[in-house]
Amino acid sequence: MKHSLFRALPLWSFDDSLADLSSPMIWITGPRQVGKTFLARQLDASYFNWDTPEVRRAYLQDPYFFRTEKKLVVFDEIQKRRDWKKILKGYYDSPSRRENFIITGSGRMDQYKKAGESLQGRYDLFHLWPLTLDEISHKKQQQIPASPRNWQNWTPTSDSISDESLIKLGGFPKPFLNGSEKKLRRWQDQYLDRLVREDIRDYSTVHRLDQLDLLARLLPERVGSPISYLSLAEDIEASTVGIKTWIRLFETLYLGFLIRPYHRKIHRAIKKEPKWYFYQWTFVQESAARFENFIAVQLATACQAWSEQGYGRWELFYLRDQDRREVDFLICHDLRPIALVEAKLSLQSWPTSLMYYCRKLSIPGFLVYAGDDKSPVSRKENLGWILPSCRFLSGLILKI
Structure with missing residues (x-):
């Protein structure tokens, strides 16, 4: 490759x-x-x-x-x-x-x-985040979205490249350029081992490195779901306080990041449990969770980029209420909801939760699925788009 x-x-x-x-x-x-x-x-x-x-x-x-x-x-x-x-x-x-x-x-x-x-x-x-589709395709962005109206009027480009290799090999340059899943697996084992055995020792006085290593290897199974600190504590035989401390340590060393629930003006919203995502989404073996992790990194990168470029405070949240309505991602500008994104491994019909929150918040939604540039694109009434991830991500970050 x-x-x-x-x-x-x-x-x-x-x-x-x-x-x-x-x-x-x-x-x-x-x-x-x-x-x-x-x-x-x-x-x-x-x-x-x-x-x-x-x-x-x-x-x-x-x-x-x-x-x-x-x-x-x-x-x-x-x-x-x-x-x-x-x-x-x-x-x-x-x-x-x-x-x-x-x-x-x-x-x-x-x-x-x-x-x-x-x-x-x-x-x-x-x-500096992992590779984006823009970086490997050299696509340029039309305009930084700054309001729901801009997102509502956004139209997918007809010119995009496949993101299949990026999803399969991850966004770290060495394994991506190697193009080998065998080399990727070896790289991942070495990466985790070095982070736990060397980087954490440079930063902290944690002594239970075996528990930290186990936590790092259990987290991929939790991607896409709110973190249960109690469940992790039972699996690792540690305290919930210890689990929270170690996850913050993993955040500090850029193993992954947390996305928290958005609860402003949301009746019966879940307020506490964050979700965990890896910077290298290939740590996640289950296909649907890996794809969601991939989209999380791309969206979080965009929010970070827009913030650093001086376009205000851009953040990524998720939505979930006590009635079990959930949407994977909510993009906010200065804490104001801008757009909703739901990630699916295959083409599906418009989820009822996405429809509910699009109407409640009066913002557009995007059902993004794993496909290529020939995959179907459709408009969902006046609510948003159903489209493959490569079409959604093309031109998301880079300016002209």
């Missing part, structure tokens, strides 16, 4: 911050092996990986070892140093500073407990 990859996210964020040199420090964070180092190496910058002994020795000999003719400096994995925020604060506040910095890492760098100094107000934070 041959694909030309261009990691457009979050390069678009540099238009206003890096290009104008108005932001002296930019952080790029995201999952391990998602392409942050590759992205950073495409820039005309001096690159230093703080996870290597050479860079650590250079720092001990000269704290300003990075100074060269280049004015842009990339620090990769500096957050693994205990005093990394103090180091960056010193560089930023130095009267002799002439460099701009890009900081990359595979943890939520603004949450690291080992940090001793605050960097609040000194950086712009951007995220």
